[in-house]
Amino acid sequence: MEFLSDFSKTLFTTCRDVAPVLALIICFQLFVLRQPIPHLRRLVSGGVYVVIGLALFLAGLEKALFPLGKIMASQLSDPVFIYGTSEPVVVADWTAYGWIYLFAAMTGFATTIAEPSLIAVAYKANEVSAGTINQWGLRITVAIGVAFGISLGTFRIVTGTPLFMYILAGYLVVVIQTMFAPRSIIPLAYDSGGVTTSTVTVPIVAALGIGLSSTVPGRNPALDGFGLIAFASLFPIITVMGYAQFMQWFVGRRTAIRKEDDNEI
Amino acid sequence: MGLFPVGEAMAHALALKGSLFWLMTFAFALGFSTTVAEPALIAVCGEAADIAAKGGLIESSRQSLQSYALGLRLTVAVSVGLSILVGVLRIVLGWPIHYLIISGYVVVMLMTIIAPAEIIGIAYDAGGVTTSTVTVPLVAALGVGLAASIRGRNPLVDGFGLIAFASLLPMIFVMGYGLIVFGQ
Numbered sequence: 171m172e173f174l175s176d177f178s179k180t181l182f183t184t185c186r187d188v189a190p191v192l193a194l195i196i197c198f199q200l201f202v203l204r205q206p207i208p209h210l211r212r213l214v215s216g217g218v219y220v221v222i223g224l225a226l227f228l229a230g231l232e233k234a235l236f237p238l239g240k241i242m243a244s245q246l247s248d249p250v251f252i253y254g255t256s257e258p259v260v261v262a263d264w265t266a267y268g269w270i271y272l273f274a275a276m277t278g279f280a281t282t283i284a285e286p287s288l289i290a291v292a293y294k295a296n297e298v299s300a301g302t303i304n305q306w307g308l309r310i311t312v313a314i315g316v317a318f319g320i321s322l323g324t325f326r327i328v329t330g331t332p333l334f335m336y337i338l339a340g341y342l343v344v345v346i347q348t349m350f351a352p353r354s355i356i357p358l359a360y361d362s363g364g365v366t367t368s369t370v371t372v373p374i375v376a377a378l379g380i381g382l383s384s385t386v387p388g389r390n391p392a393l394d395g396f397g398l399i400a401f402a403s404l405f406p407i408i409t410v411m412g413y414a415q416f417m418q419w420f421v422g423r424r425t426a427i428r429k430e431d432d433n434e435i
Numbered sequence: 436m437g438l439f440p441v442g443e444a445m446a447h448a449l450a451l452k453g454s455l456f457w458l459m460t461f462a463f464a465l466g467f468s469t470t471v472a473e474p475a476l477i478a479v480c481g482e483a484a485d486i487a488a489k490g491g492l493i494e495s496s497r498q499s500l501q502s503y504a505l506g507l508r509l510t511v512a513v514s515v516g517l518s519i520l521v522g523v524l525r526i527v528l529g530w531p532i533h534y535l536i537i538s539g540y541v542v543v544m545l546m547t548i549i550a551p552a553e554i555i556g557i558a559y560d561a562g563g564v565t566t567s568t569v570t571v572p573l574v575a576a577l578g579v580g581l582a583a584s585i586r587g588r589n590p591l592v593d594g595f596g597l598i599a600f601a602s603l604l605p606m607i608f609v610m611g612y613g614l615i616v617f618g619q
Contacts, residue, residue: 361575
């Protein structure tokens with residue numbers, strides 16, 4: 171019974187979230203385009219799937235994943251676990267937080283693989299590129315980027331170095347890569363930064379950041395607690411462009427070798 | 436996938452109608468309406484208000500907390516609406532994306548220098564949380580559908596990139612919001 175009431179609550183909030191979008195689409199279709207909605211039946215059944223699927227997904231996350239993630243984040247950043255004593259430590263020692271970095275990287279990787287928005291974009295990219303962009307390749311590349319980003323972000327919280335330095339350096343790398351990366355991948359790479367952080371990633375990562383910054387000595391949650399999501403949206407841009415550059419180099423080298431072989435014959 | 440056909444059909448129909456005004460209105464309304472109800476954004480704004488109150492930046496009364504969180508949400512929603520609008524304009528006019536994004540980065544860095552330190556982390560994060568499960572398929576389909584309907588546009592090169600704007604502009608706007616709220 172408890173599950174049913176939880177589920178109907180999630181279903182209600184999902185409907186509320188989807189309602190403005192639905193109203194917008196219907197208004198435009200009827201008043202601006204003045205057309206009947208195409209494939210009405212398929213659309214309605216698809217819409218119902220979206221709402222029920224999202225509600226089930228969110229209910230499952232809230233039941234199982236979020237509490238687990240939050241508990242793990244607070245346990246791992248507990249001073250007793252890290253320093254082995256409950257005495258207050260004045261200066262944070264960044265080498266003592268190895269498990270945190272590992273946990274952050276694994277969380278980033280796992281939540282990104284599970285992210286529905288990324289699945290949707292990978293599907294679209296595969297379709298538009300006529301199969302040259304592999305869905306799994308894109309998802310794994312993005313997940314590696316997020317894992318690295320979040321891990322670096324926790325390192326920043328522990329050391330307390332200013333956020334904008336990292337972001338500035340990241341931007342510089344992105345700008346330099348943009349000059350050399352294949353033209354067709356650039357918009358997709360920029361997009362993959364934004365899509366990584368949504369339903370699954372944000373709550374867990376935000377909890378990790380705020381939990382960590384309130385336990386590490388000398389950190390202020392208002393100044394240091396935020397910023398992990400910014401890392402998670404910056405690094406996938408770099409890894410996706412890097413992946414495209416690597417593939418271009420790899421394919422180019424293979425054709426060059428083949429040419430040499432042809433010449434020898 | 437029920438959302439992709441909707442987005443693409445609408446983009447196609449709007450492109451055929453040929454009215455730039457309605458296309459822009461649709462783009463803005465889509466960005467605004469999908470973001471304002473976004474659960475991740477609501478959660479982050481609430482958290483941000485709590486922390487700002489604890490830090491003594493705003494009054495810790497319930498009313499001021501709520502107005503701060505609501506202001507943050509509306510700021511982000513307006514900026515996402517604007518960024519979808521700019522992104523659609525880019526697809527229609529065929530501007531190269533990297534000049535826009537790089538100049539956006541430059542603005543972010545300039546704003547970071549003048550914005551209050553307490554808002555910077557939240558502002559950077561606001562860029563990431565805006566793009567949700569409902570927004571992404573619709574916006575991606577809008578871009579790809581639009582690029583496929585306009586002659587001379589390649590869906591892969593021109594169709595993507597809308598989400599990139601949606602994660603860039605909120606940073607600038609939230610820092611502006613911080614300047615106004617904390618600057619008084």
